[in-house]
Amino acid sequence: MDVIKDILRNFKENSLLQAKFERHLKVAIKTKKRGDFLFLYGTFLGFGTQLFWSIYPFSQNKKLLPVNGWYPYNPMNSPSYELTSFFQIFASAFNISHTMNIDSFTINLMMQTGMQCDFLQLTLKNIMQFHTVDGILCQSLQQNTEPLEDILTPNLKTCIRHYIEIKRIARKLEDIYRTSMAVVFLGGAFIFCAIFYQMLHSQRDPTEIFYLLFFLFSMLTEQFIFCWFGNEITFKSGQIHGALYTIPWVDCSVKFRKML
Template identity: 25%
Template sequence: MSIVKKLMRMLDDDLFQPRDVSQVALVQPNLDVWKMIYKAFMTTCCGSNLFWAVFPLLDKSSEGNRLPFLAWYPYNTKISPMYEITYAHQVLSYTCTCVTPINVDTFIAAINVYTTSQFDILCDILRNLHLSNNVGAKCVRHYWIILNFAYNSNKFFNWIILLQFCVSATITAMTLFQLTIVEPSQLNFFLSCLMEWQL
């Protein structure tokens, strides 16, 4: 958390701010691509969550009071209000487990986009160096601050990416194993494929 706070303080530095409208326009395409990626991730996440939340209610092949996910509870989940509470708990839990990694991943992408944008701003300043006075020292300072920001960014998210990679590989292996023991014509096969695709 201390590294994230340090990164946020660095973002407020005056050298990191665009100098004019042309520099804002220079970095805007990068920000637009990041926003598009974020919206795409969130749309697929929300669609998947909606599917998992609604599917047991619409599935006519199963008995009544089916939960979205199979789980053992120390109480009877078939009776009201325990069924409704457990159902809501599973939907909320699954939503949190989907939204959290997406936000972490897109936050890391935003940091990388911001680093790239800083280099674009610095290149623009260097291209127009002949139009300004006494900015040479500021350019060198800006360059070192960008490198420091990039170093701290990598320090922040290296372990996060490694952990997510390991967890994703484990989930993929478990899902693929489940696919080998389920008949391809069963609904669980398609649900496992959907879960794998979402990863």
């Protein structure tokens, strides 16, 4: 938990990780919209599953609980049946909400890391538009008349510090989520098998079919999104090296080229 708090504090307070000019802001807004959309889409799938799972027992011709279990009383007698059903439905809704928020939080951390790669890539491609003040990049509002190398050297050093910070955050995220991601994917494989098996033995009840389909798409979406944003960090970090070649290094000294 302390490591996660440190990462969040870093994103909020570290000047290296803040947007520096308009194109950075556009990337940040786009990232936020993607995060909001994925949260709403996850909410739709999660509570769609919850809805059809909840009403399925009541659509049958006999009393059924959403989840079979042992109780120190007869749960089929009224009002025990209604209270037990309500408790199970409420507990399931809470569990879905909890899982959905944890997944959304994790995905947003991954998106923020990818966004920092975009920030750094854009900074390198537009490095002449900045000047360094107290180790922080600031956008130059007027054309800079200083010698080329005097502009590039401090800017590049700041970009290197930014890159090191991104690597540090990515390594922390990997250490935190490595084991849990393995559990998610192994558990997801088991759940897929269970869903398909249950669909094969379904009584063609529309409520049950919709519940299983929503559950299936929820699990597929969870695994796909984790794979997508994990690979996106790898892809975007690789593009940073390509952005280095857009720096006007040809007119610089050998010392600067070696630093580059």
